[in-house]
Amino acid sequence: MIVETGATALFEEATAVDERRVLVLAGNRERGYEALESILDALPVPITETTLVGPEDRLRCEHLPQANASELLGTTRTVIALDAHEGLRPNALGKVVGAVDGGGLLVLLTPPLEEWPDRRGAFDGSLAVPPFSLDDVTGRFRTRLVETLRAHRGIGIVDLEAERIVDDGLTEPAPKRVDGSGESSLETPSNARFPADAYEACLTGDQRDAVEAFESLLEGDTAEDSEDQQRAVVLEADRGRGKSSAAGLAAGAFAADGLDVLVTAPRSRNAAELFDRAGELLGTLEADATIDGRTIETGSGGRVRYLEPATAVERIESAAGDDRGPADIVIVDEAAALPVSVLESLLAADRVAFATTIHGYEGAGRGFSVRFRDRLAESDHEVIERTLVEPIRYAAGDPVEVWAFRALLLDARPPVEPLVADATPETVAYRSLEPDDLLADDRLLREAFGLLVLAHYRTEPNDLARLLDAPNLEARALVHDGHVVSVALLAREGNLPPETRAMMYEGGRIRGNMLPDVLTSQLRDEAAGESAGLRVVRIATHHAARSRGLGSHLLERVREEFESVVDWLGTGFGATPGLLEFWRENGYRTVHVSTTRNDASGEYSSLMVAPTSDAGRKLHDRHADWFARRFPVLCTDALSDLEPDVARAVLRSVDADAAPELGLSAHDWRVVAGAAYGPGLFDADPGPFRDLVVRYFVENPDDVDLTAREERLLVLRALQGRPWEAVADRLEYHSSGQCMRALGGAFCPLVDKYGSDAALEVRERFLEE
Ligand SMILES: CC(=O)SCCNC(=O)CCNC(=O)[C@H](O)C(C)(C)COP(=O)(O)OP(=O)(O)OC[C@H]1O[C@@H](n2cnc3c(N)ncnc32)[C@H](O)[C@@H]1OP(=O)(O)O
Numbered sequence: 001m002i003v004e005t006g007a008t009a010l011f012e013e014a015t016a017v018d019e020r021r022v023l024v025l026a027g028n029r030e031r032g033y034e035a036l037e038s039i040l041d042a043l044p045v046p047i048t049e050t051t052l053v054g055p056e057d058r059l060r061c062e063h064l065p066q067a068n069a070s071e072l073l074g075t076t077r078t079v080i081a082l083d084a085h086e087g088l089r090p091n092a093l094g095k096v097v098g099a100v101d102g103g104g105l106l107v108l109l110t111p112p113l114e115e116w117p118d119r120r121g122a123f124d125g126s127l128a129v130p131p132f133s134l135d136d137v138t139g140r141f142r143t144r145l146v147e148t149l150r151a152h153r154g155i156g157i158v159d160l161e162a163e164r165i166v167d168d169g170l171t172e173p174a175p176k177r178v179d180g181s182g183e184s185s186l187e188t189p190s191n192a193r194f195p196a197d198a199y200e201a202c203l204t205g206d207q208r209d210a211v212e213a214f215e216s217l218l219e220g221d222t223a224e225d226s227e228d229q230q231r232a233v234v235l236e237a238d239r240g241r242g243k244s245s246a247a248g249l250a251a252g253a254f255a256a257d258g259l260d261v262l263v264t265a266p267r268s269r270n271a272a273e274l275f276d277r278a279g280e281l282l283g284t285l286e287a288d289a290t291i292d293g294r295t296i297e298t299g300s301g302g303r304v305r306y307l308e309p310a311t312a313v314e315r316i317e318s319a320a321g322d323d324r325g326p327a328d329i330v331i332v333d334e335a336a337a338l339p340v341s342v343l344e345s346l347l348a349a350d351r352v353a354f355a356t357t358i359h360g361y362e363g364a365g366r367g368f369s370v371r372f373r374d375r376l377a378e379s380d381h382e383v384i385e386r387t388l389v390e391p392i393r394y395a396a397g398d399p400v401e402v403w404a405f406r407a408l409l410l411d412a413r414p415p416v417e418p419l420v421a422d423a424t425p426e427t428v429a430y431r432s433l434e435p436d437d438l439l440a441d442d443r444l445l446r447e448a449f450g451l452l453v454l455a456h457y458r459t460e461p462n463d464l465a466r467l468l469d470a471p472n473l474e475a476r477a478l479v480h481d482g483h484v485v486s487v488a489l490l491a492r493e494g495n496l497p498p499e500t501r502a503m504m505y506e507g508g509r510i511r512g513n514m515l516p517d518v519l520t521s522q523l524r525d526e527a528a529g530e531s532a533g534l535r536v537v538r539i540a541t542h543h544a545a546r547s548r549g550l551g552s553h554l555l556e557r558v559r560e561e562f563e564s565v566v567d568w569l570g571t572g573f574g575a576t577p578g579l580l581e582f583w584r585e586n587g588y589r590t591v592h593v594s595t596t597r598n599d600a601s602g603e604y605s606s607l608m609v610a611p612t613s614d615a616g617r618k619l620h621d622r623h624a625d626w627f628a629r630r631f632p633v634l635c636t637d638a639l640s641d642l643e644p645d646v647a648r649a650v651l652r653s654v655d656a657d658a659a660p661e662l663g664l665s666a667h668d669w670r671v672v673a674g675a676a677y678g679p680g681l682f683d684a685d686p687g688p689f690r691d692l693v694v695r696y697f698v699e700n701p702d703d704v705d706l707t708a709r710e711e712r713l714l715v716l717r718a719l720q721g722r723p724w725e726a727v728a729d730r731l732e733y734h735s736s737g738q739c740m741r742a743l744g745g746a747f748c749p750l751v752d753k754y755g756s757d758a759a760l761e762v763r764e765r766f767l768e769e
């Protein structure tokens with residue numbers, strides 16, 4: 001009874017101020033469900049607007065397991081109940097909170113709050129990385145979560161055991177001012193090309209501006225507009241600012257104008273709001289629209305339809321060069337939740353819009369900003385950006401948003417620039433970021449986590465829990481005046497018992513242990529997990545203090561601290577020439593490049609090792625040899641599309657001692673020298689050329705002087721076997737013939753450097769002529 005009354009009061013307050021509230025039902029799980037059912041009966045919320053997120057489908061409403069919480073991204077629910085009794089995935093909490101409507105309620109079913117931190121759940125199992133066990137996983141993330149639940153406004157807590165409302169969660173807000181100004185400012189822009197109804201449907205000025213930005217995707221937008229100019233619109237906002245709706249209003253306006261709009265999002269459901277707004281607008285415009293699931297067709301021949309990302313990419317790619325393409329306009333919703341490689345492929349469309357969330361789930365989807373924005377800037381698209389700030393789903397200042405940002409550190413930021421601008425290796429102190437210190441010092445935690453989030457493709461709320469609770473992880477930092485300027489996340493790997501190694505070798509899966517896992521299961525080295533290692537999972541330097549040696553200083557200090565207790569230091573990351581160079585400079589050497597692109601970053605991953613003991617050296621040396629040997633064959637197979645500059649940097653980052661011995665016969669040398677100095681042809685027998693190229697890059701001799709263009713030619717033609725025309729085109733040679741001569745020329749210094757007597761004889765013979 002008291003529970004229903006409390007929940008009703010909380011719900012009424014939420015509705016009155018268009019904010020959200022949280023209700024925690026802490027105690028026995030069955031009691032929690034009984035309370036939840038009576039609350040749902042008491043609240044004036046239809047079952048169709050309620051979702052239960054948890055392991056079992058126990059209520060009559062929609063049900064999702066925590067693992068599928070992504071389905072809620074971009075949707076709006078009035079009540080969501082989250083059952084955390086069998087464990088809580090921090091990512092799921094982030095996604096769930098963002099989907100609750102203003103005037104809505106998030107109900108958390110938890111164990112008694114005092115006991116919750118010590119209760120291990122399914123997510124904790126994922127943190128128990130061998131050789132550690134579940135007992136080694138701590139409960140600090142939940143300790144912190146409980147503290148925030150108790151401390152923040154707008155959160156009611158019920159102790160089910162004591163049948164007591166511990167905190168009613170009411171904030172007793174002042175009655176809302178009725179603000180008419182918002183309405184009047186929403187005028188249709190002058191010279192608008194979309195119908196006025198599209199603007200009148202907007203709820204905030206920001207949303208109106210966002211809709212207006214879409215007008216740039218119309219043909220002939222400006223006097224100087226050329227039809228060929230590619231254009232892109234980027235909408236960024238925190239959750240619930242109405243960006244999907246803005247995209248929907250624009251989509252409706254395009255379709256009313258007879259245009260074909262292709263919408264894609266990670267899941268069809270994520271585009272629900274977009275389709276609702278498009279359909280409503282077309283209804284208002286009386287555009288004779290027919291709606292069939294995720295396809296709307298208008299009387300003027302326009303259309304808005306949803307396609308899965310993979311299908312959308314396929315259609316766009318197969319229509320490349322086609323005048324009309326698969327659609328006039330492509331809209332990508334929840335873009336940050338898609339892999340960069342998919343976003344890049346979507347950029348093949350001439351007119352494209354991306355709507356994306358800045359803070360709010362999956363570690364703020366920083367990938368979009370960190371990697372994709374650069375690629376967008378490099379593309380031929382003229383980009384218009386809009387940021388939506390004013391909240392729509394709930395009122396500004398919503399206490400639940402404040403709580404979620406803090407509890408999951410969704411808005412964590414590195415220190416502001418002036419605090420670290422003067423940092424140099426001489427001014428900083430090296431320190432361990434012990435989980436207890438992070439728990440006790442929220443500023444330190446925010447700075448360190450904020451730096452990791454900003455610098456990396458995807459840092460999620462789950463990573464916050466890992467940082468605080470995973471037994472295999474350590475964090476180290478450089479601090480300047482107490483502020484974090486460089487941070488490294490380290491994982492202990494290897495040191496695995498024989499049974500675990502055998503299990504991996506026989507195809508079993510293991511948590512964590514990225515390097516031993518790949519070296520054992522893919523590269524068939526059963527002993528790879530025996531030695532102890534430390535992998536640098538992530539490293540980041542504050543953007544205001546990069547290129548001053550801080551990153552290198554941090555790696556040096558890490559090495560000093562750990563070299564006597566591990567056999568190797570290692571790392572694995574999306575390979576770019578700059579990063580490969582950074583790691584190489586710091587003594588790490590490549591032993592493997594993944595044979596598929598990383599789903600999130602779109603790059604091939606490079607694995608590097610810096611040995612610190614004899615055992616580590618043996619492990620490194622055998623893998624470096626194997627890698628140098630297999631690389632040329634991979635270049636015409638899985639790595640045939642590796643960027644030439646990455647291939648150059650990868651080979652240069654292999655230990656020079658692993659440079660393969662040249663087993664070229666006298667005849668092989670005559671073929672190579674004949675092509676370099678005489679009339680011979682590379683195409684007749686590419687094998688010996690390849691060996692020579694690998695040897696050259698890995699050994700990286702000072703006395704051979706090839707230009708970057710010549711080296712790219714060696715990669716593209718000699719290693720990857722790409723057709724002459726394509727290579728000539730890419731490297732801007734006038735013709736295939738010129739490209740062939742250039743390749744011969746590039747081999748001359750290699751023949752001079754490595755050639756056997758047979759090779760030098762050939763050279764002399766042609767030089768004399
Ligand atoms: C496992 C991983 O975490 S890999 C991912 C590494 N982290 C990131 O990419 C996040 C963003 N980048 C950063 O935070 C920093 O650039 C770091 C951590 C890579 C390097 O930190 P810094 O303090 O700048 O390192 P430091 O000054 O010792 O070395 C810089 C050198 O590394 C190389 N380098 C590092 N990153 C890049 C890059 N993206 N592009 C080109 N060169 C690079 C360059 O040689 C650079 O020297 P330069 O500026 O004189 O050309």
Ligand SMILES: Nc1ncnc2c1ncn2[C@@H]1O[C@H](COP(=O)(O)OP(=O)(O)OP(=O)(O)O)[C@@H](O)[C@H]1O
Pocket residue numbers: 073074075076098099101201202203207237238239240241242243244245246273277357392393
């Ligand atoms: N112009 C509008 N007319 C009617 N409802 C709107 C409008 N704009 C936004 N809303 C409502 O506000 C809520 C948030 O809007 P929307 O889903 O477009 O925001 P979003 O920024 O895309 O959010 P998310 O990041 O969660 O996807 C939804 O419930 C939506 O129905």
